[in-house]
Amino acid sequence: MGAKTSKKNRQVPGFEDPAILASETPFTVSEVEALHELYRKLSSSIVDDGLIQKEELAFALFRSTNRQNLFADRIFDLFDVKRNGHIDFGEFVRTLSIFHPRTPEAEKVQCAFKLYDLRRTGHIEREELKEMVSALLHESDLSLSNDIIETIVDKTFREADINGDGKIDQQEWKEYAAKNPALLRNMTLPYLMDITLAFPSFVMHTEAEDSKLAG
Known part of the structure; x- marks a missing residue:
């Protein structure tokens, strides 16, 4: 230039x-x-x-x-x-x-965490995950019932919320992402x-x- x-x-x-x-x-x-x-x-x-x-x-x-x-x-x-x-x-x-x-994948994991941490509290709450899942489905022109979305959220929390406190912290998210590489598919x-x-x-x-x- x-x-x-x-x-x-x-x-x-x-x-x-x-x-x-x-x-x-x-x-x-x-x-x-x-x-x-x-x-x-x-x-x-x-x-x-x-x-x-x-x-x-x-x-x-x-x-x-x-x-x-x-x-x-x-x-x-x-x-x-x-x-x-x-x-x-x-x-x-x-x-x-x-x-x-x-x-590096670690930066992508952290970035994805920020996307889901809607209220910037340092952890992902159940309602935040549900809101983002619904938004992503909407952008993909997919329409699922509330019951199915609840099932997706339930499954995610069962796998990711290791200490069972009702929220997903950054370390739990990191471990969950390692077991579910598809989670980062759109981060590249x-x-x-x-x-x-x-x-x-x-x-x-x-x-x-x-x-x-x-x-």
């Missing part, structure tokens, strides 16, 4: 040196630069302010700006590390790196191994735009 582009990038809220971000994540400098193009696209999709708002991330991921989408809210909270209501470039790259195939995005300006599929773009970017 040229000096002119770099100067422009430094004016973007939350912009950080690609070399620094590359040193802290599995991404290379060129991949971080490609991620910045993706970031710029997302951050200007609804409000062109250089920051990714909740509606912009929800629309990119789910083609919806519905604020009542619990799963979308949890993904946004995961990226919004500073808890200021938006995602800057540094947050975007560091959080996305968790889903990189080369990221294979295409992060090969980032181009036209990636990834969940980002809003047309075939014409892809051809222009790849050209």
